[in-house]
Amino acid sequence: MTDRQDSLSSLDTFPKLLLDHGINRPNRVALREKDLGIWLTWDWSQVVENVRSLACGLASFGFEREDKVAIVGDNRPELYMAMMAIQSLGGIPVPVYQDSVAEEMQYVLEHAEVKFAIVENQEQADKVLSVQDRCPNLTSIIYNDPRGMRHYRQSDLFAYKEVQARGHQFDKNNPDYFLDEIAKGKGADVGVMLYTSGTTGRPKGVMLSYDNVIITCRNANARERFRDTDDVLAYLPMAWVGDHAISYGQALCAGYSVSCPESSDTVMIDLRELGPTSFFAPPRIFENILTNVMVRMEDAAPIKRKIFAYFMGVAKKSGTKLLESKPVPLLDRIMYSIGKILVFGPLRDTLGFSNIRIAYTGGEAIGPELFEFYRSIGVNLKQLYGQTEATVYVTIQPDDEVNVETVGTPVPDCEIKIDEATKEVLYRSPGVFVGYYKNEEATRETKTEDGWVHTGDAGYIDDDGHVRIIDRAKDVGKLNDGTMFAPKFLENKLKFHANIREAVTFGDGKDYVTAFINIDLDSMGNWAERNNLNYGSYVDLANRDEVYAIIKGNIEESNRSLAADPSLAGSQVKRFLILHKMLDADDGELTRTGKIRRKIVFERYDDLIEALYSDKDLIPIEAKVTFENGKEGVIKAELKIRDTEVYSSVQKAS
Amino acid sequence: MTETRNIGDTLLKVDNISLSFGGVKAITGVSLEIREREICAIIGPNGAGKTSMLNVINGFYHPQEGTITFGGEVRRKMRPHLAAQGGIARTFQNVALFTGMSTLDNIMTGRNLKMKRNFLWQAINIGPARKEELEHREFVERIIDFLEIEAIRKTPVGRLPYGLQKRVELGRALAAEPKLLLLDEPMAGMNVEEKEDMCRFILDTNDEFGTTIGLIEHDMGVVMDLSDHVVVLDHGEKIADGVPDVVRADQNVIDAYLGVAHE
Numbered sequence: 068m069t070d071r072q073d074s075l076s077s078l079d080t081f082p083k084l085l086l087d088h089g090i091n092r093p094n095r096v097a098l099r100e101k102d103l104g105i106w107l108t109w110d111w112s113q114v115v116e117n118v119r120s121l122a123c124g125l126a127s128f129g130f131e132r133e134d135k136v137a138i139v140g141d142n143r144p145e146l147y148m149a150m151m152a153i154q155s156l157g158g159i160p161v162p163v164y165q166d167s168v169a170e171e172m173q174y175v176l177e178h179a180e181v182k183f184a185i186v187e188n189q190e191q192a193d194k195v196l197s198v199q200d201r202c203p204n205l206t207s208i209i210y211n212d213p214r215g216m217r218h219y220r221q222s223d224l225f226a227y228k229e230v231q232a233r234g235h236q237f238d239k240n241n242p243d244y245f246l247d248e249i250a251k252g253k254g255a256d257v258g259v260m261l262y263t264s265g266t267t268g269r270p271k272g273v274m275l276s277y278d279n280v281i282i283t284c285r286n287a288n289a290r291e292r293f294r295d296t297d298d299v300l301a302y303l304p305m306a307w308v309g310d311h312a313i314s315y316g317q318a319l320c321a322g323y324s325v326s327c328p329e330s331s332d333t334v335m336i337d338l339r340e341l342g343p344t345s346f347f348a349p350p351r352i353f354e355n356i357l358t359n360v361m362v363r364m365e366d367a368a369p370i371k372r373k374i375f376a377y378f379m380g381v382a383k384k385s386g387t388k389l390l391e392s393k394p395v396p397l398l399d400r401i402m403y404s405i406g407k408i409l410v411f412g413p414l415r416d417t418l419g420f421s422n423i424r425i426a427y428t429g430g431e432a433i434g435p436e437l438f439e440f441y442r443s444i445g446v447n448l449k450q451l452y453g454q455t456e457a458t459v460y461v462t463i464q465p466d467d468e469v470n471v472e473t474v475g476t477p478v479p480d481c482e483i484k485i486d487e488a489t490k491e492v493l494y495r496s497p498g499v500f501v502g503y504y505k506n507e508e509a510t511r512e513t514k515t516e517d518g519w520v521h522t523g524d525a526g527y528i529d530d531d532g533h534v535r536i537i538d539r540a541k542d543v544g545k546l547n548d549g550t551m552f553a554p555k556f557l558e559n560k561l562k563f564h565a566n567i568r569e570a571v572t573f574g575d576g577k578d579y580v581t582a583f584i585n586i587d588l589d590s591m592g593n594w595a596e597r598n599n600l601n602y603g604s605y606v607d608l609a610n611r612d613e614v615y616a617i618i619k620g621n622i623e624e625s626n627r628s629l630a631a632d633p634s635l636a637g638s639q640v641k642r643f644l645i646l647h648k649m650l651d652a653d654d655g656e657l658t659r660t661g662k663i664r665r666k667i668v669f670e671r672y673d674d675l676i677e678a679l680y681s682d683k684d685l686i687p688i689e690a691k692v693t694f695e696n697g698k699e700g701v702i703k704a705e706l707k708i709r710d711t712e713v714y715s716s717v718q719k720a721s
Numbered sequence: 722m723t724e725t726r727n728i729g730d731t732l733l734k735v736d737n738i739s740l741s742f743g744g745v746k747a748i749t750g751v752s753l754e755i756r757e758r759e760i761c762a763i764i765g766p767n768g769a770g771k772t773s774m775l776n777v778i779n780g781f782y783h784p785q786e787g788t789i790t791f792g793g794e795v796r797r798k799m800r801p802h803l804a805a806q807g808g809i810a811r812t813f814q815n816v817a818l819f820t821g822m823s824t825l826d827n828i829m830t831g832r833n834l835k836m837k838r839n840f841l842w843q844a845i846n847i848g849p850a851r852k853e854e855l856e857h858r859e860f861v862e863r864i865i866d867f868l869e870i871e872a873i874r875k876t877p878v879g880r881l882p883y884g885l886q887k888r889v890e891l892g893r894a895l896a897a898e899p900k901l902l903l904l905d906e907p908m909a910g911m912n913v914e915e916k917e918d919m920c921r922f923i924l925d926t927n928d929e930f931g932t933t934i935g936l937i938e939h940d941m942g943v944v945m946d947l948s949d950h951v952v953v954l955d956h957g958e959k960i961a962d963g964v965p966d967v968v969r970a971d972q973n974v975i976d977a978y979l980g981v982a983h984e
Contacts, residue, residue: 103862104874214867215925332872 079254082155089115098144099326122152124234132157140187162306173198189215264658272504283498284316295322338419350433378406386443434563458498473533544575550637564621581679630714729757738787765954808900820879831896884915
């Protein structure tokens with residue numbers, strides 16, 4: 068009995084931490100979810116109750132230690148509690164990207180040998196059912212939302228509530244079972260398996276131990292001062308390590324509350340209602356928010372537009388300095404205060420950033436203007452750099468040393484070094500993963516004997532000790548004249564324009580650089596509306612000469628800024644085309660986290676790339692697309708190719 | 722899944738209806754039946770009398786001849802508000818919402834008939850009126866959840882795209898908890914994706930709430946997929962009535978759609 072007590076008080080696994088919160092802060096809010104227009108809450112004691120009954124329910128199904136369980140769905144309290152329940156029994160939750168198509172899901176379910184799948188609703192249940200016969204280990208599917216499930220007669224399909232009801236019964240008969248099982252867990256056990264989206268090849272299952280996640284999360288909480296009074300909105304995929312850390316690991320370490328949006332469409336509304344203290348988003352989302360603000364400002368009355376423009380100027384001048392507590396002249400301070408009442412305050416409130424203490428971005432480079440915009444209105448936006456293999460955190464920008472070009476300094480206990488030959492960034496930290504599941508070879512390639520992990524990113528450490536990332540090491544190439552070609556760097560430069568959603572650049576082993584462009588339908592669509600331009604669809608709008616002219620202007624602007632840097636002047640974009648379709652994760656062209664899969668783009672569009680390096684300016688195309696229902700179709704169109712102005716570095720200097 | 726749905730007795734029986742406006746004969750001696758829990762489509766070329774038929778059923782037009790039996794009650798004349806109280810709800814070919822009001826408020830108006838307190842009580846909004854309002858709000862929230870329109874709950878419907886307005890209109894009709902739901906071209910002017918969504922909502926409504934649905938639609942694919950039973954009108958007369966497959970093969974129907982000359 069005392070053994071059990073000792074083990075439970077060691078707090079080295081999440082279920083133990085959960086029990087601790089249940090004792091120490093039973094009535095504080097742990098989870099929230101908006102349902103039928105009302106925020107429902109679970110306090111820590113209720114979470115313990117729910118987890119207990121679900122865990123016992125799973126036990127009654129013959130759950131064994133180290134069984135893997137797929138978690139499929141949007142962020143829902145029931146799914147977070149399911150992870151806790153699985154971990155309580157010594158099982159390993161395997162969250163799966165909820166927007167995966169059935170095929171992708173099948174790979175993960177089969178590879179991870181999952182025995183149970185806990186799914187959110189009918190949509191996800193259908194996907195799992197459709198691939199069930201190819202997942203030999205899968206015995207039961209448990210669904211949370213019963214809507215539409217009434218007519219399902221499969222014998223291996225159970226409602227979440229039903230499992231919990233069985234759990235109550237089981238618990239009555241085996242009152243010690245739950246705590247005994249939790250006490251058996253220890254820090255070195257594998258706690259979770261997260262599949263990386265993988266820009267190349269099949270996804271890999273990253274095994275993280277409780278120690279990995281808990282130590283890293285405690286370090287992050289200490290450095291970023293997270294306490295049980297914090298509040299976050301969980302809206303990024305549960306399968307993504309960032310969500311696992313912020314909405315699960317860090318929340319369970321610090322005891323703060325996590326809220327789930329009503330649906331993926333209502334995130335921005337829920338964000339505003341909730342006013343979280345911390346917010347993580349990839350640059351893309353910050354950009355969308357800004358685009359929305361700007362689009363709505365365009366429609367505002369002239370006087371409002373003037374006030375907005377004036378005070379944004381004020382913010383640009385002194386906002387960032389004020390945030391970093393640097394000296395600012397009194398007059399500017401006064402003007403900023405007025406701006407705060409008239410513009411920044413209401414704007415922050417509208418965006419849901421009124422209580423925000425820290426906002427993070429990462430995963431991709433963020434545009435300097437975008438970054439400045441948020442910081443100038445008083446949102447402490449910082450960049451971080453991380454990987455699934457590191458349990459997210461490798462570096463974070465310290466509060467008073469934020470620079471858009473760096474990703475910050477290493478987190479506590481994390482060491483960083485740069486490989487002299489390849490410029491690749493390597494790190495070593497307590498968060499370093501146990502290994503890839505059933506893939507010794509990949510583990511050895513990534514992790515050295517003494518625990519250093521290859522990031523695959525080329526970068527360097529600057530004089531202030533901040534890490535700067537240039538590009539994926541393997542993507543950096545050379546033009547025929549020897550100029551360095553860093554595709555992602557160029558693409559990010561292009562994507563900083565509001566009209567460009569996605570860009571893919573080519574140039575390795577070629578004479579000049581060319582680009583594919585995806586226009587941003589929100590911002591271009593709004594522009595088209597204001598200019599009375601009719602269009603039927605993305606393809607229709609993308610193929611317009613007027614649109615081409617605007618994109619050409621944007622690219623030339625980027626070219627001009629490239630020309631200022633002698634080492635990059637040679638990699639200006641010379642020719643481009645606007646793709647007839649959005650690059651899409653469903654078609655395998657992007658990863659689920661929105662990164663370009665270069666190899667697939669190269670293969671699928673080789674004829675277009677060839678045309679970019681010819682003198683043709685019109686080419687017919689036919690492309691295969693996968694619709695959301697899994698059917699395949701063909702788009703036929705004629706694409707235009709246009710040249711852009713290239714600037715010499717001398718011209719710029721003059 | 723169809724085997725679990727049990728189509729019941731006749732819910733609505735339209736017997737030998739004739740309707741004319743002055744000298745124009747809109748409907749001539751049409752009879753049809755809609756049974757409980759089925760989806761019945763009324764189709765036909767332009768000017769066939771489909772919308773007139775719907776207007777007759779929910780009491781907006783008064784036929785010169787014939788009777789309507791709804792839920793066992795026979796009637797000649799019907800007023801729209803009586804039809805609504807009796808459990809007939811409808812949507813319109815042209816969206817007819819209160820454009821200045823939010824989605825939530827628009828759907829809430831569909832609950833009006835179910836509210837027991839008069840508007841003075843509602844204006845004061847205390848005690849029993851408040852309690853009642855909350856109950857209705859809960860029902861409306863279920864509809865919002867069902868139609869997946871949480872994100873536009875507070876948006877004025879005038880600002881919504883057409884496809885979503887149609888969905889809100891369906892929501893308002895559902896709010897009345899109808900026995901019979903009449904949909905007048907619910908998919909007109911929609912793109913493929915919006916149509917797919919709407920089809921799913923119609924099927925789900927029928928399945929989850931057991932609502933009987935009378936549907937006017939032009940999109941043949943949709944009609945054949947959705948309905949249990951199809952009635953074809955042409956020039957105010959019924960030319961076919963039966964299961965989709967039979968109707969599809971009917972020579973009269975093919976002629977009507979391909980435009981054979983009428984003498």
